[in-house]
Amino acid sequence: MTWLRALLLALSLLAAQSAAAVSPDEMLADPALEQRARDISAELRCLVCQNQSIDDSDADLARDLRVLVRERLVAGDSDEAIRQFLVDRYGEFVLLNPRVNNHTLLLWGAAPVLLLAGLLVLWLMGRRRRAAAPGLSPEEQAALDEFES
Template sequence: MKRVLACLALMLALVFPAMAVSPDEMLSDPALEQRARAISSGLRCLVCQNQSIDDSDADLARDLRILVRERLVAGDSDAEVQQYLVDRYGEYVLLNPRLNEHTWILWIAAPALLIAGLGGIWVASRRQSPPQAGDDLSDEEKRVLAELSQTQAGKADRA
């Protein structure tokens, strides 16, 4: 029974994402804290790379979480906080890159490759026509084949 409970506890611990925000980082104002969480969930940990700074235990992620909260306390809007971090660390800090002149290929490449691949498959399937029976047979072979077909049809009718 203890093993079952231990396994359930372990599974529950793995199911919920690890929130790395420590209590000393949290703001006393719940509205500002909610805004800070919303902003930091869209920011990439530059150490962990595909983890938000909200989920990361890295020191840099902690520094970024504190920086987000400092900017919010200073009166910056959500967009200003994001732009401040983009100006400082580059657009890579955003988990979802913006659509602009130097990221359009990221947004267009996948659908374009999918369409090109489907088009290639369609063209290849249209080019291959199944060979017709008797296309490459001589006249004598065609006559023998017709006789065999008639013989087989006659046997089928009698059965």
């Protein structure tokens, strides 16, 4: 029963972690705008933490970016305009999921190509191993047949 309590505590701490980064003074009064801000913030990389979204990060720069996103939403910018503003300012690195462009084709294409190449190598090695494995001699095959019957 104690392991169940520990698991529930760990899960509740993980669930509360993302909510802890956004402070109440940052939140917008309009729930629809706040939800849009959270959705945009979840897609933007914290430039200090690098593997966290600005929505999850407690870094000062992440807070500044969250405030900037909310300011631009209140000013009437679209979600894409806000993303483009941040990309123009910080580069595509600010996006957690980079766009597919000419300069990101290698990033998007390398994983499937490497996976297929690895599978091809494994298949070729398996074929060679089967071809190099000696078969049973006629005496061994006769003994095997006698044993099976």
